Amino acid sequence: MQSRSKGNAQGIDVSHHQGVIDWPKVAAAGISFVFIKATQNNMDPKFIENVNGAKAAGLLVGAYHYLDDSVTTVDKARTAAQSFNKVIQTAGGPDVFDLPFVLDYESNKNKLTSATITSIAKAFLEEIQHLTCTLPMLYTYPSFIGNFSGLTDYPLWIARYHTVAPVDASGWKRWEFWQYSDGGVGDSLPNGIRKVPGINGNVDLNEFDGTVEQLRSRYCNKQSGKDDVKMTDTTSDINKVSPWAADAWEEATANGYVDGTRPGATVTREEMAIIVNRLRKNFLTLIAGNTDRIAELERQLQQIEKG
Template identity: 75%
Template sequence: MQTRNKYNAQGIDVSHWQCAIDWPKVATSGISFAFIKATQNKINPQFLANVKGAKAAGLMVGAYHYMDDSVTTVDKARAAAQVFYQAIQAAGGVNVFDLPFVLDYESNKQNLSKAALTANAKAFLDEIRRLTGVTPMLYTYPAFIGNFSGLSDYPLWIARYSNQAPVDASGWKHWDFWQYSDGQVGGTLPNGDR
C-alpha cells in the first residue's frame, strides 16, 4: 500500500470517550476532518453534539459504526446498519456528512469463522449503501484484515500506528484513510502538537 506524504489531509476520530470536544481548537490545530462514532448497538450519546460542533468549526465530517461481538449473524449486521442509519437521520440526514460512512470491524471474541466475519461485514456495508446511496468503507487493522475476503470493492481505512506503510492485504492494494496515530504513538498534529 502507498505511504503517507506531507500533502495528505489530517483528521481525527472521536467517540464518547473524549467527552466534550473544543471543536474550534481542533480546527485551528490544522485538522481538516473528523470521523465521529455514531453507534454501537445504540446511538452514541455524544454523536449529535459532536457532528454539530465539528460542522460549526468548518471540519469535514464522517460517521462510523463500531461492530461489536454481539453481532454474530448477517441479520444482526443488517439490524446494526439500521441503527446506524437512524443515527445518520437524527443528525440531519446523508447530506450533512462530507465523508464516507464507516464500518469499524476489529473484534472477534465469539470466534466466528472468516466466512462469517466477511458475511457480516458485507451485509452491513451493503445495507448502508442501499439505505444511503453512498458506498461506505471498512475500518480495521493489519492483524485483523485477513479475516475478510472479497470486500476490496469497498474503500479501506486502515489503522497502523507507525511510519511503515500497511502491506497489501485481503485484496486491498491501497488505503483511502490511514490512522497512523492513536494520539500517543505514530505522529503529530499538523501544527506540531501531539
C-alpha cells in the same frame, strides 16, 4: 500500501471518550476532517453534539458504527446497519455528512470464521449503501484484515500506529485513510507532535490520501448515480487515476475497454459507444461458447434491445 505524503489532509476520529471538544481550536490546529462515532449498540451520547460542533467549525464530517461482538449473523448485521441509519437520520440525514459512512470491524471474541466475518461485513456495508445511497468504507487493523475477502470494492481505512506504511492485504493495495496514531504511540502530525489543541487527552490521528482540496473534491460534490452510489469528481488532474478507482481502471485497461490514458477526463458519447459495443460483443462470445452462434445471438439481442 502507500506511505504518508507531505501535504495530505489531517484528521481525527472521536467518540464520547474525548468528552467536551473545543472544535474551533481543533480546526485552527490544521485538522480538516473528523469521523465521529455514531453507534455501537446504541447511539453514542456525544454524537449529535460532536456533529453539530464539528460542522460549525468547518470540518468535513463522517460517521462510523463500531460493530459489537454480539453481531454474529448476517441478519444481525443488517439490523445493526438499520439502527446506524436511524441515528444518521436523527442527525439530519446522509446529506449532513461530507465523508463516507464507516463500518468499524476489529473484534472477534466469539471466534467466528473468516467466512462468517466477511459475510457479516458485506451484509452491513450493502445495507448501508442501500439505505443511504452512498458507498461506505471499512475500518480495521492489519491484525484483523486477513479475515476479509472480496471486499475491495469498498475503500479502506486502516489503523496502523507506526511510521511504516501497512502492507498490501486481503486484496487492498491502497488505503483511503490511515489512522497512524492513537495519540500516544505511532507517527506524528506534520508539526511533529501527537496532541490536538481543543481535546483533553489522546485522540486518534488520521491522514487522507490526498490534499484537503482533493478530499473536498472527492466527497463534497456528490451526485447520485443509478447504481445507488454517490460518485464524485475526484481530482482536477485528468491524467491521474483516483485511488478509489485504481483497481477498476487497471482491469479495464488490461481488458482493452479503455486505452489507459486520461483516466479523469470526461467520456464522450462516442467513446462510450465503443466501450459498450466491445462489451456487448465479448458478452455474445462468452454466452455462445464459439463463433458459430454469434449471428443468431446477435439477432436475438437486437430483438431484445428493440423492446
